[in-house]
Amino acid sequence: MVTTENHSLVKIDWLQLEDQLNSRGSALIQSLFNAETCREVIAQYPQQALFRKRVVMERHGYGRGEYQYFSYPLPDLVAELRRDVYAGLVPMANRWNELMGLATRFPDTHEEFIQRCHAAGQCSPTPLMLRYEAGDYNCLHQDLYGEHVFPLQMVVLLSDPKRDFSGGEFVMTEQRPRMQSRPEVLPLAQGDALIFAVHQRPATGTRGIYRLNHRHGVSELRSGERHTLGVIFHDAS
Numbered sequence: 001m002v003t004t005e006n007h008s009l010v011k012i013d014w015l016q017l018e019d020q021l022n023s024r025g026s027a028l029i030q031s032l033f034n035a036e037t038c039r040e041v042i043a044q045y046p047q048q049a050l051f052r053k054r055v056v057m058e059r060h061g062y063g064r065g066e067y068q069y070f071s072y073p074l075p076d077l078v079a080e081l082r083r084d085v086y087a088g089l090v091p092m093a094n095r096w097n098e099l100m101g102l103a104t105r106f107p108d109t110h111e112e113f114i115q116r117c118h119a120a121g122q123c124s125p126t127p128l129m130l131r132y133e134a135g136d137y138n139c140l141h142q143d144l145y146g147e148h149v150f151p152l153q154m155v156v157l158l159s160d161p162k163r164d165f166s167g168g169e170f171v172m173t174e175q176r177p178r179m180q181s182r183p184e185v186l187p188l189a190q191g192d193a194l195i196f197a198v199h200q201r202p203a204t205g206t207r208g209i210y211r212l213n214h215r216h217g218v219s220e221l222r223s224g225e226r227h228t229l230g231v232i233f234h235d236a237s
């Protein structure tokens with residue numbers, strides 16, 4: 001069974017994480033899941049009853065490969081991660097909004113934030129699992145699903161790049177206003193989690209604070225099979 005005993009969220013230093021997010025737009029959490037937990041989560045992928053929707057990326061021009069959105073109630077591990085990671089990140093999300101001159105402030109608990117999403121018609125759960133085979137990739141994108149957007153999200157690499165697949169690297173781009181985009185490859189090991197900016201984050205320049213625009217995606221898999229778990233904190237309309 002997948003439970004919170006299988007991840008190491010309690011060890012996270014949220015302020016150190018904020019430093020990394022402020023300087024790069026992403027932050028690594030090493031070994032959030034152990035290999036056994038990764039295998040247990042991967043084993044959920046064929047269990048159709050757990051999911052509300054399956055998306056074949058090629059049909060939408062999103063890339064190649066597929067993903068499935070979990071349905072409510074989310075599996076315990078996913079629900080607990082979403083709740084606890086939100087609580088760790090919410091002070092930073094509010095600081096980011098303040099710096100960017102955005103009026104929205106996020107409530108302390110994920111439960112309250114989800115109530116806000118649902119009241120605005122964003123009722124569909126967004127946590128998802130993705131599956132890629134050789135030749136698959138995920139085009140650069142932003143996971144915006146409506147008016148309400150929590151500015152940070154998380155992905156966990158469930159497969160082992162040393163054994164299960166090659167290629168298939170997580171890529172992020174950062175674009176300054178009116179500038180070309182800077183790409184960054186973020187190497188992940190099995191069980192590692194990455195927290196990253198959904199679309200915008202504040203940066204300080206000589207003339208004050210401006211907004212950086214981010215996108216993320218996955219480069220083409222050369223061989224094998226790659227599974228990830230994505231945790232997005234806002235729901236979808």
Ligand SMILES: O=C(O)CCC(=O)C(=O)O
Pocket residue numbers: 130138143154155170216217218228229230231
């Ligand atoms: O498979 C990945 O590494 C990226 C998945 C993704 O786009 C997401 O979790 O939002």
Ligand SMILES: [Fe+2]
Pocket residue numbers: 141142143216230
């Ligand atoms: Fe995404």
